Amino acid sequence: MKRDSKKSLSQLGDIPADVFRKHLHEVADWIADYRENISARRISPNAKAGAILAALPANPPEDPEALEEIFADFEHLLLPGVVHWAHPQFMGYFGSTTTGPGILAELITAALNVNAMTWRTSPVATELDTLVLDWLRQWLGLPDEFSGVVYDTASIATMHALAVAREEASTSVRTLGLSGRSELPIFRIYVSDQAHSSIDKAAIALGLGEHNVRKVASDSEFRMTVAALREAVVADLRKGFKPLAVVASVGTTSTASVDPVPEIAAICGEYQMWLHIDAAYGGGLALLPECEWVKQGWSEADSLVINPHKMLFVPFDFSALYVRDIQRLRRVFTLVPEYLRGDAAGAEINYMDYGVQLGRRFRALKAWMVFRTFGRTGLAARIRDHLRLAQLFAGWVREDARFELSAPVVMGVVCFRLKGADDAESDRRNAKAVESINAAGEAYLMQTKLRGRIVMRLGLGNLLTTEEHLRRVWEIIGEAV
Numbered sequence: 001m002k003r004d005s006k007k008s009l010s011q012l013g014d015i016p017a018d019v020f021r022k023h024l025h026e027v028a029d030w031i032a033d034y035r036e037n038i039s040a041r042r043i044s045p046n047a048k049a050g051a052i053l054a055a056l057p058a059n060p061p062e063d064p065e066a067l068e069e070i071f072a073d074f075e076h077l078l079l080p081g082v083v084h085w086a087h088p089q090f091m092g093y094f095g096s097t098t099t100g101p102g103i104l105a106e107l108i109t110a111a112l113n114v115n116a117m118t119w120r121t122s123p124v125a126t127e128l129d130t131l132v133l134d135w136l137r138q139w140l141g142l143p144d145e146f147s148g149v150v151y152d153t154a155s156i157a158t159m160h161a162l163a164v165a166r167e168e169a170s171t172s173v174r175t176l177g178l179s180g181r182s183e184l185p186i187f188r189i190y191v192s193d194q195a196h197s198s199i200d201k202a203a204i205a206l207g208l209g210e211h212n213v214r215k216v217a218s219d220s221e222f223r224m225t226v227a228a229l230r231e232a233v234v235a236d237l238r239k240g241f242k243p244l245a246v247v248a249s250v251g252t253t254s255t256a257s258v259d260p261v262p263e264i265a266a267i268c269g270e271y272q273m274w275l276h277i278d279a280a281y282g283g284g285l286a287l288l289p290e291c292e293w294v295k296q297g298w299s300e301a302d303s304l305v306i307n308p309h310k311m312l313f314v315p316f317d318f319s320a321l322y323v324r325d326i327q328r329l330r331r332v333f334t335l336v337p338e339y340l341r342g343d344a345a346g347a348e349i350n351y352m353d354y355g356v357q358l359g360r361r362f363r364a365l366k367a368w369m370v371f372r373t374f375g376r377t378g379l380a381a382r383i384r385d386h387l388r389l390a391q392l393f394a395g396w397v398r399e400d401a402r403f404e405l406s407a408p409v410v411m412g413v414v415c416f417r418l419k420g421a422d423d424a425e426s427d428r429r430n431a432k433a434v435e436s437i438n439a440a441g442e443a444y445l446m447q448t449k450l451r452g453r454i455v456m457r458l459g460l461g462n463l464l465t466t467e468e469h470l471r472r473v474w475e476i477i478g479e480a481v
């Protein structure tokens with residue numbers, strides 16, 4: 001059996017149809033079993049760095065190998081090195097949760113393997129992107145002057161938004177670049193001290209300089225202080241800098257705090273700065289009618305990024321950037337080489353014009369299948385339950401004399417810590433608790449730093465997580481400390 005399969009694999013062309021079908025069924029069963037029994041797995045591997053690599057042959061395969069052998073190696077050598085993000089007791093980062101329909105769509109996407117660089121290279125990939133982006137725009141309550149583009153990650157989306165801001169503030173950076181141009185001012189970007197590092201990375205990539213991302217102090221609830229923003233802008237103007245943009249966070253990485261967007265928008269209007277909203281995580285809350293507050297000020301923005309792979313149950317990766325008048329983005333990035341001129345001839349949208357990358361995955365299919373399967377009401381119900389679980393957990397923390405909450409619980413994130421008089425010792429104990437919980441493999445948390453203190457951070461967002469799982473994680477935390 002093994003030899004037959006090997007023999008057929010040595011022929012030209014793809015693997016034989018019957019071999020493919022057989023393995024496809026096996027993989028389907030494997031995935032279904034994986035999903036069904038995932039809570040019995042240890043979440044994080046025990047592996048030492050380099051151990052997986054050491055167990056694998058260093059030389060590339062010279063001759064064909066049977067899929068049976070490859071799958072066996074997958075199970076025995078690779079799988080033990082996986083961190084099971086889909087495990088219901090994985091509560092690290094933001095739940096980049098997968099779903100049945102998401103997995104099915106990814107399988108189909110792999111089979112189609114289209115490259116959606118232009119409309120012509122796969123009309124459906126372009127048009128479904130457009131449709132899904134518009135559905136999401138409606139859910140987010142963004143005015144229809146906003147249109148979107150799908151990228152892999154929020155980091156890339158933010159970089160593109162700031163590229164447009166840079167072009168509009170200086171003109172001709174696209175053609176002339178930045179270097180050697182003494183007529184250009186030094187641009188400044190303002191973020192809160194809680195903002196994600198992707199903005200610094202964007203400044204690095206765009207030649208704006210990491211140092212020119214000014215960190216504005218946040219208040220006691222980790223929201224950007226508007227007065228401090230104004231002071232920073234005024235001080236920079238006095239020194240001859242050019243305030244370029246503010247990135248307001250809706251759902252910061254550590255605590256999910258929300259910056260006061262309407263006030264920030266007013267300052268952006270006053271000083272003609274671009275307003276980009278980083279709603280990578282928190283944007284999903286907009287689907288809940290009771291969370292109207294989260295959308296305040298969004299319609300004043302120039303751009304907004306949301307990662308449906310964070311709160312909206314679309315499998316990684318899928319990030320949507322919305323820009324008011326998307327032609328502004330297009331003007332910065334459209335460039336049609338001769339070999340694509342025939343493909344990019346008509347008036348259709350060619351998404352290659354809206355960013356650096358040419359080749360694009362057909363990402364819309366998974367969002368379309370997930371959004372249709374659950375509907376807004378189904379997505380909202382699941383998010384609502386995560387908010388409920390976060391509040392429940394926060395209540396347990398409040399009632400336990402050993403712990404304290406370290407930040408308000410605004411979304412599905414809870415930051416808490418073991419109390420302790422000696423700061424250094426209590427930092428060590430909090431870090432140690434997270435380390436030992438994760439090493440034991442039954443739960444997974446993160447640590448972060450707030451106001452100089454190490455805290456534990458729990459993130460809810462996996463649709464397999466139930467109250468029972470959360471209770472078990474609370475027990476594990478209790479045992480670990």
Ligand SMILES: Cc1ncc(COP(=O)(O)O)c(C=O)c1O
Nearest residue numbers: 153154155196198251252253280
């Ligand atoms: C608030 C926020 N913005 C941006 C990002 C960057 O996301 P991505 O990994 O999609 O680049 C993250 C990542 O977790 C985030 O938490």
